[in-house]
Amino acid sequence: MDPGHFFASSRVLVVAGKGGVGKTVTAATIAAAASRCGLSVLLVEVAGRSAAAPMFGARPQGYEESVLVHEAERNGIRHGEIRGRSITPDDALVEWLSSHGFNRLMKRMAKSGILEVVATATPGIKDLLVLGRIRALESEGVTDLIIVDAPAAGHALGFLRSPAGVRDAARNGTIHRQAVDVLEFIGDPKRLQLMLVTIAEETPINELIETSYAVEDEVGVKLAPVVINGVLPKCDGLDRSVARAKASRDERSDLAQAAAFRASRAALQDEQLDRLGAELPLPQIRMSQIFGTEIGPDEINVLADEFLAGIEAL
Amino acid sequence: MTDYRKLIESHRVIICCGTGGVGKTTTSAATAVAAAQAGKRAVVVTIDPAKRLADALGIAALDNTPRLIDGPWSGSLSAVMLDTKSTFDEVVRRHAHDEAQAERIIGNRFYRNVSGTLSGTQDYMAVEKLNELHDSGHYDLVVVDTPPTRDALAFLEAPKMLSRLLDNPIYRIVTAPGRGPFKVINTAAQQVLRQLARVVGATVVDEAVAFFQAFEGMEEGFRDRANATIELLGDERTAFVLVASPRADTIDEARYFLRRLHCADLNASAVVVNRMLPQLSTTPKRATELAVSLAGSAAGGAAQALADLTATSAGDDLRIAELQNAAPDALTARVPMLHDDVHDIDSLAKIARLLTD
Numbered sequence A: 001m002d003p004g005h006f007f008a009s010s011r012v013l014v015v016a017g018k019g020g021v022g023k024t025v026t027a028a029t030i031a032a033a034a035s036r037c038g039l040s041v042l043l044v045e046v047a048g049r050s051a052a053a054p055m056f057g058a059r060p061q062g063y064e065e066s067v068l069v070h071e072a073e074r075n076g077i078r079h080g081e082i083r084g085r086s087i088t089p090d091d092a093l094v095e096w097l098s099s100h101g102f103n104r105l106m107k108r109m110a111k112s113g114i115l116e117v118v119a120t121a122t123p124g125i126k127d128l129l130v131l132g133r134i135r136a137l138e139s140e141g142v143t144d145l146i147i148v149d150a151p152a153a154g155h156a157l158g159f160l161r162s163p164a165g166v167r168d169a170a171r172n173g174t175i176h177r178q179a180v181d182v183l184e185f186i187g188d189p190k191r192l193q194l195m196l197v198t199i200a201e202e203t204p205i206n207e208l209i210e211t212s213y214a215v216e217d218e219v220g221v222k223l224a225p226v227v228i229n230g231v232l233p234k235c236d237g238l239d240r241s242v243a244r245a246k247a248s249r250d251e252r253s254d255l256a257q258a259a260a261f262r263a264s265r266a267a268l269q270d271e272q273l274d275r276l277g278a279e280l281p282l283p284q285i286r287m288s289q290i291f292g293t294e295i296g297p298d299e300i301n302v303l304a305d306e307f308l309a310g311i312e313a314l
Numbered sequence B: 001m002t003d004y005r006k007l008i009e010s011h012r013v014i015i016c017c018g019t020g021g022v023g024k025t026t027t028s029a030a031t032a033v034a035a036a037q038a039g040k041r042a043v044v045v046t047i048d049p050a051k052r053l054a055d056a057l058g059i060a061a062l063d064n065t066p067r068l069i070d071g072p073w074s075g076s077l078s079a080v081m082l083d084t085k086s087t088f089d090e091v092v093r094r095h096a097h098d099e100a101q102a103e104r105i106i107g108n109r110f111y112r113n114v115s116g117t118l119s120g121t122q123d124y125m126a127v128e129k130l131n132e133l134h135d136s137g138h139y140d141l142v143v144v145d146t147p148p149t150r151d152a153l154a155f156l157e158a159p160k161m162l163s164r165l166l167d168n169p170i171y172r173i174v175t176a177p178g179r180g181p182f183k184v185i186n187t188a189a190q191q192v193l194r195q196l197a198r199v200v201g202a203t204v205v206d207e208a209v210a211f212f213q214a215f216e217g218m219e220e221g222f223r224d225r226a227n228a229t230i231e232l233l234g235d236e237r238t239a240f241v242l243v244a245s246p247r248a249d250t251i252d253e254a255r256y257f258l259r260r261l262h263c264a265d266l267n268a269s270a271v272v273v274n275r276m277l278p279q280l281s282t283t284p285k286r287a288t289e290l291a292v293s294l295a296g297s298a299a300g301g302a303a304q305a306l307a308d309l310t311a312t313s314a315g316d317d318l319r320i321a322e323l324q325n326a327a328p329d330a331l332t333a334r335v336p337m338l339h340d341d342v343h344d345i346d347s348l349a350k351i352a353r354l355l356t357d
Helices: A003-008 A023-036 A089-098 A104-108 A111-121 A125-140 A153-169 A174-186 A202-219 A249-279 A297-312 B003-010 B024-037 B051-057 B084-095 B099-106 B109-116 B121-136 B154-166 B169-175 B187-200 B202-214 B219-234 B248-263 B284-293 B300-326 B345-356
Strands: A012-016 A041-045 A066-069 A072-074 A077-079 A082-086 A145-149 A192-199 A226-231 A284-288 B013-017 B041-046 B067-069 B076-081 B141-145 B238-244 B268-276 B331-336
Touching (some): A012 A153, A023 A077, A023 A082, A023 A145, A023 A192, A023 A226, A023 A297, A041 A125, A089 A111, A089 A125, A111 B109, A111 B154, A111 B187, A111 B202, A125 A145, A125 A153, A125 A174, A153 A174, A174 B187, A192 A202, A202 A249, A226 A249, A249 B300, A284 A297, B003 B268, B003 B345, B013 B121, B024 B041, B024 B141, B024 B268, B024 B345, B041 B051, B041 B121, B084 B099, B084 B109, B084 B121, B084 B219, B109 B202, B121 B141, B121 B154, B121 B219, B187 B202, B238 B248, B248 B300, B284 B300, B300 B331
Parallel strands (some): A012 A145, A041 A082, A192 A226, A226 A284, B013 B141, B041 B076, B041 B141, B238 B268
Antiparallel strands (some): A072 A077, B067 B076
8 A cells, every 4th residue: 555545544543552562652653654755743642651752852742732853855755744742631621621611610619629520420531532632633634644642552442432431421511512523533534543553472462352343343443454563573594503603602502592582482473473363354564673772763764664664565 | 588588478468560561460460379389378469460360360250259279389379350340339338327328329320430430440449459358367468460550659549539539629519518318509519510510411410419418427437448548558568569571661661650659658679570581691792793793604593683682681781770770779570571471370380480589
């Protein structure tokens, strides 16, 4: 598939996965890949702590939008601007309430107390309002593509279920209408798709499969291809003898151990990838494991290459 | 005796905390296994364990009652999978003046929201369960797995959750002026409730009011219980074990958690680093040289594997050192990356050995 075509298929991509699978790296990689296709990108973090900015060599982003990567021309190709911001559930709730008739009387009351009751009375309201805020950004058309670094997978399901939950809990009131609007938004594949991320290990893959089916059955959100992060690059000849390698005895022992370890990890990985392919009929995009260094702009560039190649191979 | 063994010997409660995906549940279960092997009566409270681990522990059913697990130990091992909703119901029943009050609360939809979906409830019920098992006198050691959470401190704040809700101004205005079933709500309060109704709907507000009114008279009990639980969390025989992996993002999270723990006047007694790569003596620099000089030879693949491995593990060592600096008094236990997910008691026993040897 042509990457430009892929990125044009939906205005919002929600990236979600179990803790520790490299969700934020993936979100940053997709942002970089889309930017290379000339698109302007807004990267939204909702988990609270900002983690993506350093991957672009930028300072951590706040609630206000900031530019992570400037628009530029590289090798004759226009790269779109990447901006970042975070939306916290609490801020989204305060913002929404204050724009919906909560006047001074409310403010006189202990604000946090009211918020707590509102949030408890209407479970999912905070998640709903975060989605509502994303929907507003999408409708304003301020950017070509919005990438959302979603809460961890278990939470991601709750996050996407929130509009239906609120719609059913609050049968009247302004929030009901908001829930209906957001439901329409997340159910429209041209506006929003969910991209699930995993690593090639048993438990994360199990969770990915469960989440995929739950999302399709219960939430009605369109699933984009799944991303498999941290895939070991192919390494040939691991089974060959190192006995005659030009190295010291200790080094030869290390070589043999490293080869055995790599071979066993690769075998486990292949087994899990086969299982995922058999149990979940969704296209896969694979990204390699980055060895050693922390993830910065150079690593994101390498991963973006792989991501684009993965799209083209779809 | 090793340090981790000492930790198990000298505590009544061990709380395993850390981010998701680092093997927290497995570490909790293995810690309880190690205690049972040391002759203790141990119980582990798990939260949403992976299916194979739950099967291994024989707690596939979510029934909130500790199950005894047979195994090669001189003590005893029990495990329970936390059922948030029914634990909350039990708590309400314990504090209610009579059955009618308990049923009034349990049947209320606002309460069902609180007990089922409110963030922090899982943490709250985990500490309730911990307190209950500790008080029961049936166990020498209670090990608790903590829920994966967006907020590192949710667990420490959890005992206050309900009493904080009951300190809410809404609670005061709906219960304050009149007493008894037909309370008169003052005018200012009515205005607030009307506004709330415009936003979230009248039914929701009515249910919230009914919930608060049903709680009348139970606040004191909940507050006392919360204080007792907070005391237990701060007790010198309660230990916090921080579970991490050497990956950069989980180390950052772990350091953040240590800071938050420190702010609450609590300290981690141990840091367990899971998923350790094999430790080899070849330096990353030398491994890179070998990868170049041996490329194309029979050992070319092995040399590339060695370069990749040492590059990664060197970074791991640096990050673990940072973590140790952030918790200088905590012992560090390293557990190698395992080839398989835990699927039986033998593999748990193996991790217990790795933790304690």
